[in-house]
Structure formats: C-alpha cells, structure tokens
C-alpha cells in the first residue's frame with residue numbers, strides 16, 4: 001500500500017510519525033488543533049505540501065470543537081497558532097489562507113455550516129495535492145526523457161506531501177512510464193530526511209536507490225554517475241529563486257559546474273509571488289542540538305558555536321526548469337512564472 005503521511009479519519013487527524021522512520025512505523029491520532037500544531041513544530045510531519053495539508057486539517061479539527069458563541073475569537077486563535085509553527089514553506093500559509101477564505105465567505109451561513117465547509121476544504125486541499133503531484137510527475141517524466149541516474153536531496157516524496165511526492169513523484173511517473181530509473185539520495189544532514197525517509201519510501205516502492213553523504217556529490221558528479229538533479233521546494237519566489245532544504249544550493253552550483261540539469265518539482269501552491277526574490281524568503285533557524293547531537297549523543301565539544309539554518313536559496317540562474325502541475329516553467333522565470341499562478 002502507498003505511504004500515507006496524513007489522513008482525515010472520523011473527525012480525527014492521523015499522521016505517520018516521521019521522526020521514528022525507518023525503524024518504527026507509528027501512526028498518531030490527533031484530536032485537537034494544538035496537537036496538530038505541535039506535530040508540525042516537532043517534525044512528526046514535515047515537507048512543504050504535507051505541512052500545508054496538516055495546517056488545513058488542524059483548522060478543520062479545531063473548528064469542530066469550538067462552541068458557537070466564541071466561534072470568531074477561537075477560530076482566530078486556531079489560525080494564529082498554526083501560522084506560527086514553521087516559517088519557510090509557503091504551502092502552510094497558502095493552505096491557511098484558503099481555509100480563512102472559506103471562513104470569511106461562509107460565516108453568515110452559521111457555525112455548523114462553516115464547520116462542515118472547513119472540513120470539506122481541508123480534504124479538498126489533501127486530494128488536490130495528490131492530483132497535482134501525479135500531474136507534475138507526468139510532465140517531469142517527459143522532461144527528464146532518457147536521464148536515468150537522478151540525484152535528489154532531502155525528502156520530496158509521498159511522505160512530504162499528501163501522497164506520491166513532487167521530486168519523487170517525477171521518479172515514480174518515470175518508472176510507471178517504463179523508464180529505467182535509479183535514484184542517488186543525499187543523506188541530508190542534520191535531520192537525515194534523505195537517509196531515513198527517501199531511502200525508506202523508495203525501497204518500499206522497489207525503486208533502486210543509492211545513498212550518499214552530502215559531501216560526496218562533487219565526487220560522484222565528477223565520476224559521471226549522475227544525469228540530472230531533481231529536488232522539491234518550500235517556497236519559490238517571483239523571480240524563480242528556490243528555497244529548499246539546506247545543501248540544495250551547493251548541489252545546484254555543482255550541477256552547473258558539471259553541465260547537469262537542475263530541476264525543481266513543486267506544485268504551484270509553493271510559488272509565492274509576494275516574495276520578489278529569494279532574499280525575502282524567511283529561513284528557519286533550527287535548534288543547535290540537531291547538529292551537535294546524534295540520537296541524543298553529543299558529537300561536538302560542549303559549547304562550540306553552531307549554525308543550523310534549515311533551508312537555503314538556490315538562485316534562479318542555476319535552475320533549469322520548474323516542474324508544476326500546470327506545466328513546466330522555463331527561464332526567464334521572472335517573466336514566465338506569473339502565467340502559472342492564479343493565487344495572489
């Protein structure tokens with residue numbers, strides 16, 4: 001059965017706890033929005049589209065339990081709590097904006113109607129994400145043509161989305177189209193999304209995968225063992241600059257040096273036209289302990305200064321194309337990107 005990161009089930013939200021993969025497959029049940037917000041903060045669920053879906057379901061869940069007379073105040077509190085969970089992936093804010101629009105437009109129909117509509121909207125966001133990934137997968141499979149040895153970074157798979165994946169969606173679509181495809185996956189220090197999650201879901205789907213530590217990329221490219229790079233994105237600015245997991249920028253520079261195409265696969269919900277360039281995208285700074293410790297054990301001298309930005313910006317000049325569910329966007333991005341986005 002396909003990987004199920006998140007589901008709406010009987011007025012509860014169920015999430016696969018990604019912190020425990022690949023060693024344990026534990027599904028957690030959330031009965032209130034505070035729990036969903038905490039799960040996003042703690043990385044039970046992660047990946048831009050997946051946290052958008054989780055936030056939408058969090059609103060729907062929170063709304064279900066609000067009493068009529070406090071509805072407006074409480075719903076505001078729910079939005080505010082979910083907005084403050086993680087700052088970089090725009091999908092979270094995009095999903096909350098969609099939920100807010102339903103709330104504002106349908107409020108006059110009464111609390112019970114709004115509760116039902118918020119639930120339907122969250123489920124719609126979930127379903128649309130899977131459909132978008134399948135569609136962008138098809139576009140990507142065509143674009144990548146005969147490339148067969150593909151490098152990816154972090155996890156942009158079924159686990160990071162409502163299902164199927166973005167970068168890994170393209171790989172899945174290539175396989176479904178009968179192409180021979182082999183994935184090289186970076187381990188992705190410090191949270192190890194590549195080693196723990198990408199390797200896990202590809203193995204589950206019987207897609208050949210070889211794991212690299214992040215510092216091996218230059219060597220492997222120099223040896224001619226990579227045909228193309230494909231990654232997901234947390235936010236794409238109006239000029240085509242791309243925020244993605246820390247380390248993505250270095251890979252893009254190496255890809256340029258070795259004349260390899262560097263593709264970004266993302267639904268249009270990841271495009272943020274309000275950010276004119278990558279410089280305006282907020283970069284999450286994460287706990288130093290993720291770098292200084294491995295599985296609870298210190299690996300650095302105590303008190304050493306540590307940097308831990310969660311994401312970096314790959315400038316648009318290094319991006320060959322952005323693969324979306326509406327089609328493939330090619331340079332010049334500043335000119336072409338707007339035609340693919342219909343949200344403000």
Ligand code: MRU
Pocket residue numbers: 046047048049089153154155156157160161165166167193231232233234244245246310
């Ligand atoms: O910190 P994470 O694990 O949420 O970061 C995830 C990534 O950077 C992914 O590459 C990105 O969200 C795209 S997921 C389809």
